[in-house]
Amino acid sequence: MKKAERLNQELIYLRDKSAFNVQDLMAEFKISKRTALRDVEELEDMGLPYYVAPGRYGGYRLIKQQLLTSINFNVDEINAIFYAIRSLEKISETPFDKSFSQIRDKLLATLPEGQQQQLDKLLSVLHYWQTAPVKENLNLALIAQQIIAEKALELTDTQYGSKRVQVQFNELFYRDGIWFASGINYQNDMWGTYRVDYFENVVALDVQRYTLIELNQRQEVYESTYHNQSFRIEVTQFGQELFLRHHYPNMQLISQDSQYYIVGGYNQSELNYMAHYLVGFGTEIKSISPEPLRQKYVDVVAEMLKRQA
Structure with a gap:
């Protein structure tokens, strides 16, 4: 196992631990004491937060934090990340050896389980295709936040006149330069797909009528009958x-x-x-x-x- 790969695996190994010692690394990764000590120093340089516990068997105590611990990427992975940023619509067909699922798993492995679940949920409702935005969209972050929280929004929809509505969305998607959001209008309990660039005065509500699963089920019925x-x-x-x-x-x-x-x-x-x-x-x-x-x-x-x- 190469050094960079071993350091990444050590980060993953230590992710959920509150304490460890050199012998733990020696046994888990089949390395010498000297190598384990060097690895501990490099893990600190990479951002692993710990302090040395006093005493003969003190070892190291990890400091819990919400920040992403640094990870070393190889050249192919860095190329793949930047290729994805530039050509998001071609993520599934890249010329690189490393798949984006592998990269995603590696990044996820550095996060606490709760954050992993939130990220998975976010990725399941945000979709991106191609073409530069036709108009500026100022409310995307708030809409995504409410989708994840499974809460409604109150907004003025100006696409056809000007209507103040309360809507709970289940997805945001981008197509041909336009951001759309799909969900249920609370006033008439009807499903609809809305252009986000026509939204004004968007306000988050602490109101929930449906879970995300229930909204997805309503969408399936709508698509099959409409x-x-x-x-x-x-x-x-x-x-x-x-x-x-x-x-x-x-x-x-x-x-x-x-x-x-x-x-x-x-x-x-x-x-x-x-x-x-x-x-x-x-x-x-x-x-x-x-x-x-x-x-x-x-x-x-x-x-x-x-x-x-």
Whole structure:
């Protein structure tokens, strides 16, 4: 085991201990007393907080703290971290040997169990895709905080007029330059997805009607019933590439007999939005069903041509 790896493993080994001695490290890591003593000095330099207990069998006493203890990363791991910061949407496909799950586990191992659980919860509700933000968002931290706390927010939604609402969210997600939040409106008990950049006067409430699990269950029911109009779009081979670059949760790509189809469901209120989405495929669309969606698509294209006449 290399020295840097051994020091990291020693940090993990000591994480939940209140005291240790040199013999503990010698036995656990099969090292000499001289090496163990050097390791203790280097662990202190890395940020491990301890003091020497007096007496023949005093050993070392660890000082409990909430700060993250320093960890040595190798070059591949550092490259992977910076690659992730620059290209978050490609985290799962990096050219580096170390996976992000390994790095995440290593960082998590330095945290107390309670903090690990909070971090896991945070990562389960925050999602990031691509494209620079269209507008500045000032309330993301507060929204995320309330999701984790499983509490509601009171805010003014200005996307369609100006409405003061109380909402409990279960997720934040970023798509095409826009931050969205999904959750339940307390006033009408209806599920909705909101654009965060239209929020004003956001206030945290010490109110909880649902757990995060219950909200997720409500979302599953909503998704399965709201998009009740099925559709099927045949696209070219390049069309399937366009789909993979940009699509929504209510649709998927299938292949049958070397042909590509976009299938899924939409709500009648989303007809206009769906037609404009399909226009983005240009000449790569071969057929559209059902007929109302095809006709709306034709109308949108006709309006575009009319403006160019």
